[in-house]
Amino acid sequence: EVQLVQSGAEVKKPGESLRISCKGSGYSFSNYWITWVRQMPGKGLEWMGKIDPSDSSTDYSPSFQGRVTISADKSSSTAYLQWSSLKASDTAMYYCGRHYMIRGVNFYYFDYWGQGTLVTVSS
Protein backbone atom coordinates (compact mmCIF):
# COMPACT_ATOMS: atom_id res chain seq x y z
CA GLU A 1 0.00 0.00 0.00
CA VAL A 2 1.35 3.38 -1.03
CA GLN A 3 1.55 5.81 1.86
CA LEU A 4 2.97 9.24 2.49
CA VAL A 5 3.26 9.89 6.20
CA GLN A 6 4.09 13.40 7.33
CA SER A 7 5.64 14.50 10.57
CA GLY A 8 3.52 15.91 13.36
CA ALA A 9 2.26 19.38 14.07
CA GLU A 10 4.78 22.02 15.04
CA VAL A 11 4.55 25.20 17.10
CA LYS A 12 7.44 27.57 16.58
CA LYS A 13 8.44 31.16 17.26
CA PRO A 14 9.27 33.69 14.56
CA GLY A 15 12.90 33.44 13.53
CA GLU A 16 13.23 29.78 14.43
CA SER A 17 14.17 27.11 11.94
CA LEU A 18 12.08 24.07 11.09
CA ARG A 19 12.19 20.95 8.96
CA ILE A 20 9.12 18.84 8.34
CA SER A 21 9.13 15.46 6.66
CA CYS A 22 7.16 13.25 4.32
CA LYS A 23 8.04 9.55 4.38
CA GLY A 24 7.02 7.39 1.47
CA SER A 25 6.37 3.68 1.70
CA GLY A 26 4.90 0.93 -0.44
CA TYR A 27 6.63 2.09 -3.62
CA SER A 28 10.05 2.89 -5.06
CA PHE A 29 10.61 6.31 -3.56
CA SER A 30 13.35 7.40 -5.96
CA ASN A 31 11.16 7.01 -9.02
CA TYR A 32 8.43 9.47 -8.10
CA TRP A 33 8.66 13.23 -7.77
CA ILE A 34 7.34 14.76 -4.56
CA THR A 35 5.55 18.10 -4.46
CA TRP A 36 4.83 20.36 -1.49
CA VAL A 37 1.65 22.41 -1.19
CA ARG A 38 0.76 25.11 1.31
CA GLN A 39 -2.71 25.85 2.60
CA MET A 40 -3.02 28.83 4.87
CA PRO A 41 -5.92 28.85 7.36
CA GLY A 42 -9.20 29.09 5.50
CA LYS A 43 -7.45 29.62 2.19
CA GLY A 44 -6.72 27.74 -1.00
CA LEU A 45 -3.93 25.52 -2.20
CA GLU A 46 -0.57 26.94 -3.24
CA TRP A 47 2.05 24.91 -5.08
CA MET A 48 5.43 25.45 -3.44
CA GLY A 49 7.87 23.24 -5.25
CA LYS A 50 8.89 19.72 -6.18
CA ILE A 51 11.83 17.40 -5.97
CA ASP A 52 13.05 14.47 -8.00
CA PRO A 53 14.38 12.15 -5.30
CA SER A 54 16.53 10.26 -7.79
CA ASP A 55 18.92 13.19 -8.14
CA SER A 56 17.53 15.74 -5.65
CA SER A 57 16.87 18.24 -8.42
CA THR A 58 14.29 20.80 -7.37
CA ASP A 59 11.93 23.36 -8.80
CA TYR A 60 10.29 26.11 -6.81
CA SER A 61 7.38 28.43 -7.28
CA PRO A 62 8.67 32.00 -7.62
CA SER A 63 6.52 32.78 -4.58
CA PHE A 64 8.54 30.39 -2.43
CA GLN A 65 11.99 30.47 -4.05
CA GLY A 66 14.54 31.46 -1.43
CA ARG A 67 12.05 31.13 1.41
CA VAL A 68 12.05 27.35 1.76
CA THR A 69 14.30 24.44 0.88
CA ILE A 70 13.07 21.10 -0.41
CA SER A 71 15.29 18.07 -0.05
CA ALA A 72 15.09 14.30 -0.04
CA ASP A 73 16.93 11.34 1.42
CA LYS A 74 16.61 8.26 -0.77
CA SER A 75 18.03 5.99 1.90
CA SER A 76 15.14 6.76 4.23
CA SER A 77 12.52 7.40 1.50
CA THR A 78 11.83 10.79 3.02
CA ALA A 79 11.29 14.23 1.55
CA TYR A 80 11.74 17.38 3.58
CA LEU A 81 10.56 20.97 3.62
CA GLN A 82 12.57 23.38 5.69
CA TRP A 83 12.72 26.99 6.77
CA SER A 84 15.74 28.78 8.17
CA SER A 85 13.79 31.64 9.72
CA LEU A 86 10.07 31.26 10.20
CA LYS A 87 7.56 34.08 10.00
CA ALA A 88 4.06 34.26 11.39
CA SER A 89 2.84 34.20 7.79
CA ASP A 90 4.27 30.67 7.45
CA THR A 91 1.44 29.43 9.66
CA ALA A 92 -0.35 26.92 7.49
CA MET A 93 -1.05 23.29 6.72
CA TYR A 94 1.59 21.77 4.49
CA TYR A 95 0.90 18.76 2.30
CA CYS A 96 3.25 16.55 0.35
CA GLY A 97 1.99 14.83 -2.76
CA ARG A 98 3.42 12.13 -4.99
CA HIS A 99 3.45 12.76 -8.71
CA TYR A 100 1.83 10.07 -10.80
CA MET A 101 4.40 8.09 -12.74
CA ILE A 102 4.12 5.43 -15.38
CA ARG A 103 6.87 3.70 -17.33
CA GLY A 104 9.48 6.00 -15.86
CA VAL A 105 7.71 9.23 -16.79
CA ASN A 106 6.48 11.50 -14.03
CA PHE A 107 3.28 13.36 -14.72
CA TYR A 108 2.10 16.70 -13.42
CA TYR A 109 -0.57 15.59 -11.04
CA PHE A 110 -0.56 14.03 -7.62
CA ASP A 111 -2.02 10.61 -6.98
CA TYR A 112 -1.17 10.18 -3.30
CA TRP A 113 -1.00 12.75 -0.54
CA GLY A 114 0.32 12.95 2.97
CA GLN A 115 -2.07 13.73 5.77
CA GLY A 116 -0.68 17.22 6.21
CA THR A 117 1.54 18.92 8.78
CA LEU A 118 0.18 21.94 10.61
CA VAL A 119 2.82 24.54 11.30
CA THR A 120 1.98 27.34 13.71
CA VAL A 121 4.36 30.25 14.08
CA SER A 122 3.56 32.58 16.94
CA SER A 123 5.43 34.63 19.46
Add this chain to the structure above:
Amino acid sequence: QPVLTQPPSSSASPGESARLTCTLPSDINVGTYNIYWYQQKPGSPPRFLLSYYSDSDKGQGSGVPSRFSGSKDASANAAILLISGLQSEDEADYYCMIWPNTASGVFGGGTKLTVL
Protein backbone atom coordinates in the same frame (compact mmCIF):
# COMPACT_ATOMS: atom_id res chain seq x y z
CA GLN B 1 2.77 33.24 -12.48
CA PRO B 2 -0.66 33.27 -14.09
CA VAL B 3 -3.73 33.69 -11.94
CA LEU B 4 -6.45 31.10 -12.44
CA THR B 5 -9.84 32.52 -11.52
CA GLN B 6 -12.48 30.33 -9.92
CA PRO B 7 -15.77 31.58 -8.47
CA PRO B 8 -15.52 31.43 -4.68
CA SER B 9 -18.76 29.53 -4.34
CA SER B 10 -21.36 27.59 -6.24
CA SER B 11 -24.44 25.65 -5.27
CA ALA B 12 -26.83 23.15 -6.75
CA SER B 13 -29.40 20.65 -5.57
CA PRO B 14 -28.96 16.90 -5.33
CA GLY B 15 -29.45 15.20 -8.68
CA GLU B 16 -28.69 18.39 -10.60
CA SER B 17 -25.45 19.21 -12.37
CA ALA B 18 -22.80 21.62 -11.17
CA ARG B 19 -20.60 23.44 -13.66
CA LEU B 20 -17.45 24.83 -12.10
CA THR B 21 -15.25 27.14 -14.10
CA CYS B 22 -11.56 27.96 -14.05
CA THR B 23 -10.72 30.99 -16.17
CA LEU B 24 -7.21 31.53 -17.46
CA PRO B 25 -5.74 34.99 -18.04
CA SER B 26 -6.13 36.30 -21.55
CA ASP B 27 -2.44 36.01 -22.34
CA ILE B 28 -2.42 32.24 -22.05
CA ASN B 29 -4.60 29.95 -24.13
CA VAL B 30 -6.58 27.30 -22.31
CA GLY B 31 -6.29 25.12 -25.39
CA THR B 32 -2.59 24.61 -24.85
CA TYR B 33 -2.73 23.32 -21.30
CA ASN B 34 -3.60 20.18 -19.45
CA ILE B 35 -6.03 21.16 -16.72
CA TYR B 36 -6.00 19.21 -13.48
CA TRP B 37 -8.92 19.19 -11.05
CA TYR B 38 -8.78 18.36 -7.35
CA GLN B 39 -11.44 17.93 -4.69
CA GLN B 40 -10.80 18.75 -1.06
CA LYS B 41 -13.11 18.02 1.85
CA PRO B 42 -12.67 19.65 5.25
CA GLY B 43 -9.86 18.17 7.26
CA SER B 44 -8.56 16.07 4.38
CA PRO B 45 -5.81 16.41 1.80
CA PRO B 46 -6.83 17.10 -1.78
CA ARG B 47 -7.88 14.28 -4.06
CA PHE B 48 -7.06 14.15 -7.75
CA LEU B 49 -10.23 14.02 -9.83
CA LEU B 50 -9.25 14.26 -13.45
CA SER B 51 -7.08 15.80 -16.09
CA TYR B 52 -8.37 17.30 -19.30
CA TYR B 53 -6.58 18.48 -22.41
CA SER B 54 -9.06 17.48 -25.06
CA ASP B 55 -11.80 14.90 -25.52
CA SER B 56 -9.16 12.53 -26.85
CA ASP B 57 -6.60 13.30 -24.16
CA LYS B 58 -8.05 13.12 -20.70
CA GLY B 59 -7.75 11.00 -17.62
CA GLN B 60 -9.85 10.06 -14.62
CA GLY B 61 -8.46 9.66 -11.15
CA SER B 62 -8.52 6.27 -9.55
CA GLY B 63 -11.98 5.53 -8.23
CA VAL B 64 -13.43 8.83 -9.44
CA PRO B 65 -16.97 8.36 -10.76
CA SER B 66 -17.66 9.09 -14.40
CA ARG B 67 -20.17 11.75 -13.40
CA PHE B 68 -17.12 13.98 -12.92
CA SER B 69 -15.96 15.22 -16.30
CA GLY B 70 -13.85 17.96 -17.76
CA SER B 71 -14.08 20.22 -20.76
CA LYS B 72 -12.92 23.57 -22.06
CA ASP B 73 -14.71 26.68 -23.28
CA ALA B 74 -12.30 28.27 -25.70
CA SER B 75 -14.47 31.35 -26.14
CA ALA B 76 -14.22 32.06 -22.43
CA ASN B 77 -10.65 30.80 -22.15
CA ALA B 78 -11.85 28.58 -19.34
CA ALA B 79 -11.71 25.02 -18.13
CA ILE B 80 -14.87 23.41 -16.82
CA LEU B 81 -15.51 20.71 -14.27
CA LEU B 82 -18.94 19.22 -14.69
CA ILE B 83 -20.43 17.17 -11.90
CA SER B 84 -23.62 15.46 -12.93
CA GLY B 85 -26.12 13.75 -10.65
CA LEU B 86 -24.94 15.72 -7.65
CA GLN B 87 -24.77 13.90 -4.35
CA SER B 88 -24.41 15.31 -0.87
CA GLU B 89 -20.92 13.81 -0.69
CA ASP B 90 -19.84 16.08 -3.55
CA GLU B 91 -19.97 19.07 -1.24
CA ALA B 92 -16.34 20.15 -1.12
CA ASP B 93 -13.80 22.65 -2.37
CA TYR B 94 -12.66 22.20 -5.96
CA TYR B 95 -9.37 23.43 -7.36
CA CYS B 96 -8.04 23.63 -10.88
CA MET B 97 -4.34 23.54 -11.63
CA ILE B 98 -2.07 24.10 -14.59
CA TRP B 99 1.65 23.94 -15.20
CA PRO B 100 2.64 27.04 -17.19
CA ASN B 101 6.01 25.35 -17.59
CA THR B 102 7.54 22.08 -16.43
CA ALA B 103 9.12 23.78 -13.43
CA SER B 104 6.14 25.49 -11.85
CA GLY B 105 2.52 24.71 -11.10
CA VAL B 106 -0.34 27.03 -10.23
CA PHE B 107 -3.61 26.34 -8.46
CA GLY B 108 -6.76 28.31 -8.93
CA GLY B 109 -8.28 29.96 -5.90
CA GLY B 110 -10.84 27.21 -5.45
CA THR B 111 -14.62 26.97 -5.52
CA LYS B 112 -16.67 25.90 -2.54
CA LEU B 113 -19.51 23.74 -3.81
CA THR B 114 -22.60 23.51 -1.67
CA VAL B 115 -25.13 20.78 -2.33
CA LEU B 116 -28.42 22.27 -1.19
